[in-house]
Amino acid sequence: MANKKWPENWQDVTPGCIVSEPGSASQYHTGDWRAQKPIWDNTKCIKCGVCYIFCPEGCIIEKEDGFFEADLDYCKGCGICAHECWPLAIKMVEEG
């Protein structure tokens, strides 16, 4: 997991902490925050994509076979996907 590089010293902080490089949030791996991870049961999944739509982090990916999975580099384990999944195909499982 490549981690975001913080400015070395206070002198290196940009004025007003301005970030001039677009999309730099992807350098920060919010997956570190996770206590639970979503596990899909593809026998129940109907490929509706509700999890993909509701994921606030935008880290749920549709695979080639049409099923979904979370990019664990960014998934914070919030559980919104599991809450919204009406066929109950997603279960939140403790990490570790």
Add this chain to the structure above:
Amino acid sequence: MGKRKGMEIALAAAEAAALCRPDVIAAYPITPNTHIPEHLSDIVAEGRLDAEFICVESEHSALSACMGASGAGARVFTATSSQGLLYMAEIMAIASSMRLPVVMALGNRALSGPLNIWNDHSDIMSQRDTGWISLFASHGQEVIDMMIQAFRIAEDRDVMLPVNVNLDGFQLTHVVEVMNFPLQEEVDAFLPVYKPYASLHPDHPCSMGTLGLPEIFSEATRAREAAIVNSRKTILKVWDEWEKRFGRRYEPIESYKMEGAEFAVLTMGSMGETAEVAIDALREKGVPVGLLKLKLWRPFPYEDLKKAVKGVKSLIVMDRAVSFGGPGGPVASEIRSALYDEPSRPDLTNYIFGLGGRDVTVEDFIAMIDKVRLADKKRPKEHYEFYGVRGE
């Protein structure tokens, strides 16, 4: 050079702000600063100034709108007083942390309660630690000059910080004075078109006001402190240039009759003018007393203060605000702390007075100075004293 004209100081502040050609003005009326945005809206409506005047629904929105416009690269101006400043409080620290050069005219007024619309310095003192540069004017000419200087200081690439110009409510905002108004071409030559360090433009995408996790917050705060401390150099440079162009000298602490002074009075804002008359009267009687007028509250001018009080036996600091349950007045507390490490320092007496519009007279100054000067040395020294309060 310039145009001499008699005018209410609030209107003059608006005229001075207009001379700086702000692109966006967002303000909500509140006594006693109301005439400033009111007159600016007239100036815009008359077509004398090409600016967007945003009639916001609150002070919170006023400062927020200014920050958004400043982030987009506009030169911005706002004005407020007292409770209005408190309503801006949530945004105050964000403006300085985002290094946006917002300029504000602050018509100083007591914080309620009891509800009071008149002058003291409790409003700005509540926002002291929000990272803004704070200038204090003692008369109308200084209001005009500081308003124009404020834009130049705020927008300087070595500064990039918001600036508030403090003018005492009523004592300054509602008083008519004869002042010298710089000409438009003189202001244009002094204050170049604003070129932002970064702006919200689709061609150069950037993020402002980002999240600061614990990994970066301390460094970001340290950088903010460095920015305001370093702004001193630019402030002095701008004041030097002002003197060359307009002939009026500005210093962080202005000395008045300090030659051989054993006693010194230190004031901030309009009461300095009254104090001058008291100093004149006492000097005539042979009393070695002088006056120090503090014009730069943040960044605090430590070096100038140490130099100014050299040789002074007793320093009398006048405060128009109270730090409740604390060290007395905020100005005196700052000065005590500034002189703590000095090998020799004057005795310090702190008077708190002139609260919520209570009149401050020449006789009051003479009485306060005499009280210190003629005091029995064995008397236990009080930390601070409320002057002119019934029952004291």
